[in-house]
Amino acid sequence: MNIQDLKREVISRSDRQRAQVSQRYFKSGKGQYGEGDVFAGLSTTDIREISSKCLGLSVEEIEQVLSDSIHEMRNIALVTMTAQYKRAPAADKKKYFDLYLRNTKYINNWDMVDISAPQIVGDYLLKRNREVLYTLAKSASLWERRIAVISTFTFIKNGEATDTLNIAKLLLDDDQDLIHKATGWMLREVGKRVSQKELEQFLNEFTPQMPRTMLRYAIEKFPEDKRKEYLSIKYKASTKTSRQ
Secondary structure, three states, rough: OOOOHHHHHHHHOOHHHHHHHHHHOOOEEEEOOOOOOOOOOOHHHHHHHOOOOOOOOOHHHHHHHHHEEEEEHHHHHHHHHHHHHHHHHHHHHHHHHHHHHHHHHHHOOOHHHHHHHHHHHHHOOOOOOHHHHHHHHHOHHHHHHHHHHHHHHHHOOOOOOOHHHHHHHOOOOOOOOOHHHHHHHHHHHHHHOHHHHHHHHHHHHHOOOHHHHHHHHOOOOOHHHHHHHHHHHHHHHHHHHHOO
């Protein structure tokens, strides 16, 4: 399938009603995080089926699709890129990593980040220097900050928590709910997959400072009594701050 065939198939599967639902779901209204995004109205199954036909696209063609104005086209590019990256010889993986990082402005919603950042960025950096993640975590771009923390999911799955915890510290004062959710999710995974002790050490130090949503996500799987304990700490800290 070439790019022209890809566009024709996306158009043929488009659904106006589903597109309207997606526009609301992915907050594409004025002033929202996905402002101005355009949807064709494809299902997840549609995206996967079309992506499976795009494995022959070149890196240059994938980059072209990734800059498309239609949300699902960019999603297809990322699913295709992820599949190609997984199959690529070790010597060729860097070109996908580089492609990803130079196009972060098009990876501009949480669904795109979450299906691709761990699989490409996280995987590539697993045995390499990770300083780029700290640069992304300090970016003005919401999506680059989300890429930074979500990429660490790969490290977590390999038994490492250090970078997740360090990046979480950088994001404690972030003003975006999508970052609070993503960071809380990764913290929860640290406790689940790496070390409950390390997670609790983090919480014992930073609960008063953590955004409430981040904390709730991080402690979601805790026993009820322990959840209430941390929420109480957060409540007392919030109350104290509001009185000052």
